[in-house]
Amino acid sequence: MKKNITSYLSSLCMIALMFSCSTDDKVVDDVINSVTAGAVLRTTTVNNTDMPLGDDSVSFSIEIEEQDVEGGALLSQVNVFLGFKDNTDDGIDTDIAEVFVETITADQFYEGPFGLPRAMLNYPITMMRSLLGQDADAPQGGDQYQIRLELELTDGRVFGVDNAGGIITGGFFNSPFFYNANVTCPFDTSLAETFSYTSYDMGPGDGSGGQQATGFGPYSSTITWTEQFDEDDELIEGLYGTPDFSFGMFEDVWGDSPATSPNAQILWFCSELLPQGADQYSDSYTYTITNVDGPTMTIMWVNTWGDIGTVDLTREGNADWPIIFGGTD
Structure with missing residues (x-):
């Protein structure tokens, strides 16, 4: 034998209960007050957020809807930013600071089924790499392209991930203002x-x-x-x-x-x-x-x-x- 040695070595019920008590009324009030005081960008459709390695035909693609107290009339524009987060544990940091992608003005939005303005965000992987100055072989599985949105209203107020509460970003309105496009390995x-x-x-x-x-x-x-x-x-x-x-x-x-x-x-x-x-x-x-x-x-x-x-x-x-x-x- 080699070396001559051997080693031995019930979610729905909870929601119903939550909305039947006074604490829940407070939550709903907070949501309504948040929209009354500001605005949100609701994610209506997620077409694709996966970026398979080796596939240059894919795009990050979502649809968003702007909601405000004036039924969308306060919308001025949405600014889009892009960054890259290196999650590969190889001792080399290849994070890329975010860059400006585009401004989507109010007249570029279209009317959704509820009369509110909607827009489609569609960014090919080749475009994202080009904007970041990134080589095609740089991303690895588990890395992330990060898309951040900034909503500007006609009265000059600006809303984004830094001033949106948890109820807005991750709850009722699903308005995170921030998305990860995950690099995957097919x-x-x-x-x-x-x-x-x-x-x-x-x-x-x-x-x-x-x-x-x-x-x-x-x-x-x-x-x-x-x-x-x-x-x-x-x-x-x-x-x-x-x-x-x-x-x-x-x-x-x-x-x-x-x-x-x-x-x-x-x-x-x-x-x-x-x-x-x-x-x-x-x-x-x-x-x-x-x-x-x-x-x-x-x-x-x-x-x-x-x-x-x-x-x-x-x-x-x-x-x-x-x-x-x-x-x-």
Whole structure:
């Protein structure tokens, strides 16, 4: 055996009750007073707020409705601003301060079904990146484009996220003045398939994260990743079982059985492949994708024992890797 060691290591009821008491009357009064004193931009339709990586055809798209005590007559204009929030935990901050997008004047609004002014906000992802001076490959899954609205009335008053109360932004009127367009990672194909691979530059670890030697290989074989299901037998998209974290390194270098366990899995997260669980010795793995060329992906890997290797992993049928990895699928 490798290293000769074994490690052991009831919402509706609540609403009805709320609106039947004096406290509730106060809430309703607050809402009405808020509109009487100012104005709101109600979100009437959300067409799309997801920005899938690799898809330049998508747009942030919502419809808003202006409400004020004069039935929309106080509307002067709405100013739109755009920023970017980096939520990727890689030690590099790529936040972008907000920039001005446009002013939508009252005459650009159209009359809605209740006689109030409405407007459609539609901003293509390519336009948003251009306004922010952002490269196409800069956003990562989990990042956010942030759209802020500012409502100006004919009497000079201005309303926005900073002076709108919680009842207005998140409650009865659904008028947040602020929207997140979330960068998402679409699963347009499955990686549950049989790959061919060639491993090289392999080296046995020394138990402390270093290597005893390097340069082993090449070693070629195939490997099959399998679909995974939750406790309700529902498919878990992007999660695959693997029979060998090491792509043959254990067999070729250690003369051991494949590096796996019942919980050995590969998680496809955006442009990364993240090993989940551990092998039979409780060692965990890190994969670093260094190149993608059509159907072949090059991965450098290391585990907590110090074992290392590089593998050229080729998709079944020579299909290109999905575009999110840098392929052309």
